[in-house]
Amino acid sequence: MLLLPALGAVFVIVTIPFVLVAIQSISADDGTLVGLRNYSRAIANPLLYEAIRATGVYSLIVLPIEILFGLGFALLVHRTVRPQGLRAAIYILAILPLVVPPVAIGVVARLVYAPSYGVLNVILERTGFIHQEVNWLGDPNLAMLAVASVDIWQWTPFVYLVLFSGLQTVPKESVEAAQLDGADWWAQFRYIDLFYLRPLFLLIIFFRLADVLRVFDHVFILTGGGPGTTTQLLSLYLYRVEFKYFDSGQAAALAVLVLVSFSILYRLISRALPLERT
Amino acid sequence: MSRRFTLAIFLRTTLAAVALGAVGLVYGFPLYWLFVTSLKSKAELFASSVHLVPHNPTFAAYSSVLIERGFWVLLKNSVIVCFSTVVVTLVLGLLITYPITRLPVPPRLRVNILIWALSLRFLPPIAVVIPYFAIVRTLQIYDQPIALIGIYSLFNLPFAIWMLKGFLEEIPLELEDAALVDGASRWIAFWRVLLPLAAPGVMAAGIIVFTFAWSEFLFALILTATPNSQTFPVGVQGLVTQFEIIWNDMAASGVIAMALPLVLMVIGRKYIVAGLTFGVIREK
Numbered sequence: 338m339l340l341l342p343a344l345g346a347v348f349v350i351v352t353i354p355f356v357l358v359a360i361q362s363i364s365a366d367d368g369t370l371v372g373l374r375n376y377s378r379a380i381a382n383p384l385l386y387e388a389i390r391a392t393g394v395y396s397l398i399v400l401p402i403e404i405l406f407g408l409g410f411a412l413l414v415h416r417t418v419r420p421q422g423l424r425a426a427i428y429i430l431a432i433l434p435l436v437v438p439p440v441a442i443g444v445v446a447r448l449v450y451a452p453s454y455g456v457l458n459v460i461l462e463r464t465g466f467i468h469q470e471v472n473w474l475g476d477p478n479l480a481m482l483a484v485a486s487v488d489i490w491q492w493t494p495f496v497y498l499v500l501f502s503g504l505q506t507v508p509k510e511s512v513e514a515a516q517l518d519g520a521d522w523w524a525q526f527r528y529i530d531l532f533y534l535r536p537l538f539l540l541i542i543f544f545r546l547a548d549v550l551r552v553f554d555h556v557f558i559l560t561g562g563g564p565g566t567t568t569q570l571l572s573l574y575l576y577r578v579e580f581k582y583f584d585s586g587q588a589a590a591l592a593v594l595v596l597v598s599f600s601i602l603y604r605l606i607s608r609a610l611p612l613e614r615t
Numbered sequence: 616m617s618r619r620f621t622l623a624i625f626l627r628t629t630l631a632a633v634a635l636g637a638v639g640l641v642y643g644f645p646l647y648w649l650f651v652t653s654l655k656s657k658a659e660l661f662a663s664s665v666h667l668v669p670h671n672p673t674f675a676a677y678s679s680v681l682i683e684r685g686f687w688v689l690l691k692n693s694v695i696v697c698f699s700t701v702v703v704t705l706v707l708g709l710l711i712t713y714p715i716t717r718l719p720v721p722p723r724l725r726v727n728i729l730i731w732a733l734s735l736r737f738l739p740p741i742a743v744v745i746p747y748f749a750i751v752r753t754l755q756i757y758d759q760p761i762a763l764i765g766i767y768s769l770f771n772l773p774f775a776i777w778m779l780k781g782f783l784e785e786i787p788l789e790l791e792d793a794a795l796v797d798g799a800s801r802w803i804a805f806w807r808v809l810l811p812l813a814a815p816g817v818m819a820a821g822i823i824v825f826t827f828a829w830s831e832f833l834f835a836l837i838l839t840a841t842p843n844s845q846t847f848p849v850g851v852q853g854l855v856t857q858f859e860i861i862w863n864d865m866a867a868s869g870v871i872a873m874a875l876p877l878v879l880m881v882i883g884r885k886y887i888v889a890g891l892t893f894g895v896i897r898e899k
Contacts, residue, residue: 342710343707343710343711344710344711344728347707347711347769347772350769351735351769353746353750354743354746354747354750355746357746357749357750358742358745358746361745361746361749410634410638413631413634413635417627417628417630417631418631418635428884429880429881429884430642432880432884432887432888433877433880434642435887435891436826436830436876436877436879436880436887437830437872437873437876437877438829438830438832438848438851438872438873438876439830439832440830440832440848440851440852440872441848441851441869441870441872441873443855444649444851444855444865444866444868444869444872445645445646445648445649445869446645447855447860447865448645448648448649448652448862448865448866449645449648451860454652454660454665454860454862456644456645456648456665456667459665459667490641490642490645495888495891498888498896499888499892499896502888502896503896537896540892540895540896544736544891544892547736547737550739551739551740551741553740553741553832553833554830554832554833554848557832557836557852558851558852558855558856561856571739571741572739572740572741572833575741575742575745576741576833576837579745579748580837585745585749588745589745589746591742592741592742592743592745592746593742595739595741595742596738596739596742599737599738599739599742600734600737602737603734603737607730607733607734607737
């Protein structure tokens with residue numbers, strides 16, 4: 338049939354890497370099979386747990402803030418901005434960060450946070466908030482915040498766009514009825530808007546989580562995983578094991594572990610997704 | 616009553632304006648700083664204090680990046696890779712979505728294909744690039760554009776499938792049936808009837824795939840080594856991680872990297888949210 342060749346080819350092409358990485362994960366560099374030794378080395382490496390921790394911290398900073406800010410801004414625009422022209426302008430401005438290369442945003446972040454030329458320090462000094470340069474990228478906690486802020490900057494607009502379009506589906510009649518009954522804005526949000534937005538939160542978490550767990554570009558540009566290993570997220574860690582330590586056995590084992598845990602995660606989340614399945 | 620009402624409206628408008636202004640500043644100022652830095656001369660960068668407004672704006676950094684550093688070659692590579700990716704992705708996407716929206720296929724197969732495509736969205740690139748790197752070396756296409764085109768097409772296919780499925784579904788089956796009854800072959804009906812109707816959607820999917828491929832960095836970093844196939848983001852990265860950063864060159868490269876997607880988005884703006892959410896959110 339018409340469908341089979343294309344689909345078959347794609348399926349095979351997608352499957353080959355998984356088979357290869359599985360083989361690589363139980364082989365030594367010279368190709369001899371070593372059983373699960375690569376896995377035990379991968380699991381015994383404390384750097385793995387630092388990477389998992391960094392990824393967890395990063396997600397826990399980024400996801401709630403993006404969702405809260407995105408929701409707040411969607412409500413603000415929905416409730417207060419009436420002119421269609423202004424709404425359209427905000428729409429266009431909001432999609433722009435989503436399509437800009439993360440590498441370029443890493444460059445922007447570098448220009449903001451870097452020592453000496455970084456404009457954040459310059460402004461804070463000139464306005465008298467600080468008298469000594471803050472080392473945004475050299476301090477472990479600040480570096481994580483700096484890296485997270487880039488993600489928040491780039492992706493809050495995505496949350497905004499999804500939730501704002503969700504708010505447009507709230508029937509005017511229910512809002513008017515609620516207002517007649519004397520519902521204040523919080524009650525309107527709590528009992529009407531939220532009802533229509535609820536499925537969208539899952540959607541946002543799915544797509545954002547998929548991206549947050551694979552973050553590489555802007556962190557690589559901004560801190561390269563440092564200082565130390567404080568911003569070395571999972572993907573940067575795997576990159577380092579394969580392409581800096583040239584330990585392909587361990588890297589392959591890590592890749593398999595990541596693939597397995599991600600597909601479990603995917604199963605858990607995707608079941609609840611409000612995607613049309615017909 | 617009415618005075619309290621106007622006061623409330625006034626407060627609300629002020630609050631909204633302040634919030635919108637603050638957000639505008641948070642987004643506008645870093646971009647302003649990027650652009651301004653790209654307009655500074657080398658001499659100005661060495662000035663004892665940092666200038667928030669450039670004193671002698673110049674495009675020197677742009678020519679330095681594109682010509683002296685030879686980044687125009689990387690730009691060319693990027694365009695070639697992205698354009699080929701778009702073509703391959705769209706052809707594969709149509710080959711897969713045409714049957715599942717137009718032909719009588721078992722619903723289970725259809726759902727499974729869609730779910731499988733969605734699951735690829737969750738696939739972490741770093742875990743795939745490790746085996747793909749081995750494949751690329753075995754096939755001896757390391758540092759060749761084709762290596763990037765292959766993996767980009769694969770990673771963009773899920774988007775393409777979901778978007779094209781959405782667009783194809785909206786076109787009534789009857790239109791093609793009419794052509795088929797008139798004696799046209801399936802291919803003619805597809806080429807003459809369906810494709811022209813689906814063209815805006817296919818274009819939109821193409822634009823989005825182009826911008827994604829344009830932004831891609833990890834695969835390009837690993838699978839390329841020389842200006843033979845390096846894409847623009849790899850060049851940008853080279854300017855950033857040097858020991859001594861040349862701020863104006865780095866900023867200029869950032870501006871160039873951003874320019875094309877921004878222009879494309881003006882055309883594809885109606886579809887980007889649909890693309891990013893696999894068609895769940897549609898702009899009306």
